[in-house]
Amino acid sequence: MKRILSLLIFLIIANVSAQSDAEMLKTIYTQSLTNGKSYSWLDYLSNQIGGRLSGSLSAERAVAYTKEELDSLGLDKVWLQPVMVPKWVRGNKEYAFLESSSGSTSTVNICALGGSIATPIGGLKAAVIEVQGIEEMKALGKEAVSGKIVFFNRAMQPEIIQTFEAYGGCADQRYSGAMEAGKLGAVGVIVRSLNLRLDDFPHTGSMTYGNLPISQRIPSAAISTNDAEKLSTMLTLDKNTKFFFNQTCRQLDDVESHNVIGEITGSEFPNEYIIVGGHLDSWDLGDGSHDDGAGVVQSMDVLRLLKESGYKPKRSIRVVLFMNEENGLRGALKYAEVAKQKGENHIFSLESDSGGFTPRGFDFECDDAFMTKIEGWKNLFKPYLIHHFEKGYSGADVAPLKTANNVSAGLRPDSQRYFDHHHAATDLFEHVNKRELELGAATMASLVYLIDKYGI
Structure with missing residues (x-):
């Protein structure tokens, strides 16, 4: 009888938890689709600043703009991390x-x-x-x-x-x-x-x-x-x-630029870090809306959506806007170097660098045990038509943080139109769909919530 009672209590708790998670995801998606900020942020980044080649004036304007917007969200910390980047001019x-x-x-x-x-x-x-x-x-x-x-x-x-x-x-x-x-x-x-x-x-x-x-x-x-x-x-x-x-074209001397970082400090495990990010630089032919303005603004909105939902993270959650992914990966390498010097424990890293199209799911770099855990969350994402949960490549900027004991992931949108725009003059704001972009931000925020709540 005692064992049966324990089992019933466990099932009740599990059911309540599942309902709670489903309600939380619904809140996140509703917030993103009715009160999202990613599209308006991308509008400014693309149309007022434009292409953001590393070392350019536009790249530095993008650093200043995104820092200002993160400051306005009331995060616990926002700062710039200096990094030397190559300066190539067309x-x-x-x-x-x-x-x-x-x-x-x-x-x-x-x-x-x-x-x-x-x-x-x-x-x-x-x-x-x-x-x-x-x-x-x-x-x-x-x-x-x-x-x-x-x-x-x-x-x-x-x-x-x-x-x-x-x-x-x-x-x-x-x-x-x-x-x-x-x-x-x-x-x-x-x-x-x-x-x-x-x-x-x-x-x-x-x-x-x-x-x-x-x-x-x-x-x-x-x-x-x-x-x-x-x-x-x-x-x-x-x-x-x-x-x-x-x-x-010509190559000039390296110049100083910055990664832009914002943090919500964890309430229970502040020394365990979850990061979400994209790269702030882009090529110069278009305005870099899909590659990777979309990933930048989605990552920023993850922290805003969690705050707006009333969720208090257990772990410290950071947004990192990496500089110089396109022609050097200097920002990612600098972030990982500083994290190692400080002994920071990055348990999970999520990157969005595949365009702002309809989200399909995630690729994970993880062990089999964690993959089994992720499979158990599929039903939570099913109402949003998210079905792709597979092992695969996460992303270039989070790769330097990967260890045998942590997990990294990459958002995977529908990619059939991505290479129409990739690195070309057609990578423009007009080719980003507002709803698709906001669905991606909500999908990322939902995964970060689950990782924070249940750990890896």
Whole structure:
């Protein structure tokens, strides 16, 4: 009888707890959808400040703005964490054209890749060799590559449903293509934009020269998918087609910037930290609304939503707006370095860096025991059509905090339209849906609430 009574009490408590959690999630979602701040914050960040390339004036304006908004929320602490970041500037708008053996020309759309050097003054014109990837180029050898512009034309695979997987299958040619081509004596690199659709917008992104001597460094640019198709067709018809491009980008000395951090101090376990964040910097072609203005404002709203719901966190919850994810990850590395120096115990980290589209769930980096725990929360998210709870990659900015004993996660929105905008001039506020953005903020806040209440 005593065992049966104990079991009944346990079931009653569990049921009451489940009802309480369901009510809390409903409060969070209602607050976000009827009284959310993420969309108005993003409006200002995108339309009044714009693209926020690390080291730029716009990036510093974004630091000041987000700190001011966090100050207004009445958090327990808000501060700036200094970090040195690279300062790369694009210079004048890039220009490029194709030239057939008959001398006729056709302009194409390009943009310099982040970190690239400039072309020689007046531009660069050379014959083109088309390859599908770095290994194919290496197989051709120095004799075939030397003195030419290498055209990397491997497209993202449209049949891969997980678009980030398709992106990962092509990103090496953008990041390392110029470094490897320079070793073989190429004079320049043109990379097909990482975009699943055919359009006229080139997509930038970071690239590296590694330890390549300055004398072997060559300019690197992205070409729009429509113009990549055009270039490939022309090369098929006329192997003597030449490519001309001119870009004036340059790398300057590092400058000081900041991570922006706000905290609600825990009432029971103040030395256990839960963080939620996104990266404040963006590329400069658009206004960085999806990458990653959306993640920034959603993360800010997580703390506001928890306060508005009346919830008193047991653990210290921080929002961290990281600087310099796009071309260096300096902000994330600095935050993790300082956390380690202070001996801070970060039990859980959540990142939003996949756009402001409809949330589908989360990817977790965790052990099997915690994954089982997470599976038990699925029914709480079912009314909001959140179903994706899987092991996977969390995010670049929270990666330096990962240990064998903690958990990290990444918000996973629907990604089918993300690469239409990623690193391009189409990454604009007008392409963010208010309701989708607010659903993402509520989904993040709900997970943070459950992690805080039940621990890892």
